[in-house]
Amino acid sequence: MSLVVYLAAVVFGMSAVLLYRPSTVVRNPLNLSTCVAIVLGSLVFVCAAPPTLSAVNSLTGTPNFGAPLTYGMLSAYSCSMLVLLINWRGGPRPLVRRLVLRSIAAYGLLVLAIVVLFALSDADTERLRDLDTYYANTPFMREMILLYLAGHSAAMLAVCLVCLKWAREVTGLLRTGLRLILLGVLLDLAGFQLTKYTAVVARWSDHDLDFLSTDVAPPMASLGALVCSAGFVLPRLVPPVRAQWQARRDHRRLAPLWTLVRSASTAPRPPAARWQLPQARLQWREVSIHDALLSLAPYFDHGVRERVRDAALRMGRSPHEARLQAEAAMLADAARRAAAREEPPETGRSYRLHATEVPGPSGLVELARALDRLPPAPAAPEGAVPPPMAGTMAQPEEPHVA
Known part of the structure; x- marks a missing residue:
């Protein structure tokens, strides 16, 4: 399972590398917010992997310290998705800046609340895979779990609504990318969050549906992230790939003319032209x-x-x-x-x-x-210098040295 999560982190993070150059990211708020969202999403998967959680717990000396770290990172990712939507929608810069600051402030308070609730809780038993269900009835831990899930759900629902609206207004690859992002978010909502909610609520009623949280939610979240990354990459990567393919075809089609002249x-x-x-x-x-x-x-x-x-x-x-x-x-x-x-x-x-x-x-x-398509040149009389065939270039004869 950890391999799947790490693979999702790598693929999700690589989409930022494929999309943008570092020199062009900082100058454009939309590009910057997109890259931040992708990087934070990949970090969430890295932090959520059991080997990472074990390493963090060992380094800090605090059992389950990786939990607030992961949940805080997930809340930051949810905030980055909202900021991405705000920049994507656009509008007057003062309004955009104000909405961005409000989103950061709201999720900053959410992260602070997660840390405080963890500090107040009694969670001395290390749980690497089933912490949400194991501590579903523990005071303060219960509130922390519900808080991070609610914050993530609110952001993903907002993304769904915006993608549904914009997908009806745009065409081509952008519409396809929005639909992929929407599909990835729906996989996250139904496959990750709904299963988490179900497993936690089942614990409240003394039922054991822990497998939903431990076995179903992680791969569904990974799948949703992969689909989302495809939605981010597709509208930006396909046009340059098409342009390179068309350039290759035109380069080959120019061969008869180039051979002639x-x-x-x-x-x-140019140096290294072949590469x-x-x-x-x-x-x-x-x-x-x-x-x-x-x-x-x-x-x-x-x-x-x-x-x-x-x-x-x-x-x-x-x-x-x-x-x-x-x-x-x-x-x-x-x-x-x-x-x-x-x-x-x-x-x-x-x-x-x-x-x-x-x-x-x-x-x-x-x-x-x-x-x-030129017809071949007629045969030259014997002893005459024949003209070149269409598409070929006659070379001058070497001078004869007596």
Whole structure:
């Protein structure tokens, strides 16, 4: 059971690491309150594990000292959830600050009451797993147990109400995240708190339902925490993962265009480029391709472009498709001329490719697809230097030394 609790603490705490960078947490109250709530939730699981309770009791020399520590930590976590909701809702900063201070003051008094009640109680027998039911009828301990459960229940019910309201007002991943948080809180309410209440009340009537508190409540609380952590992480983690995946696809789609123009690019290759994330690799490839297009611009033959464009229009292609096909043919011809070190054609006018008119890699991807669909070049007469195939770059011949 302790392994499950520790695992829940690790996963719950790791969600804060996945969500935010330390440099951006402090500047944003919402990010800060989210991280504090996640960290406190993970600490609750660490403190509640029997090995931790035993170690705390041994270090302090006080039997069951881990109980007020755990219950105080749980109350702090409940308070952090309310503060998170207040910051999430937003509003005028003075009002938000006032509500946050009131929540901290209320749960601060709750923690103080837990400590005072424990100090007044007679709890000399160490109980690591069944303290709530063992001391359910003990004066002051009984009140302490009910107090920490009531404080936690109030915060979780508030979270439920807010998640239900907001889930109807938002869409997409945020709605999915809210529903997961709501599910995690419901698991906590029904699987942890309700079972705790039931086991404690059963003790009051001389019934033994201790297994609900010792065997059912801890794994249900762990499961609820895991689901909550998924709700926190999903809306923030999925978009960057999607962006990296899309960048990887665009990087691969640009391969035909990059193969054609790479020898004309003068952009320096970044260090350790192979170990960079897809977005960084795509950005470098975009910059390098644009640099190569500038180098090849003087070799653009507008006669080639116009002939291919007119032929594509006669075949029923749309003006946009005809333009892309014509630009791909003109670029392949320019790459051949540059590789053969021919003189640039006398065009007397400049031309801007469609790929340089649109932001992002979409225009370059369209040009790469058009290059990939170009028909193969016709066979050259014997003894002539053949032009490069579409999507390839002819390399200059090595000089012959007599």
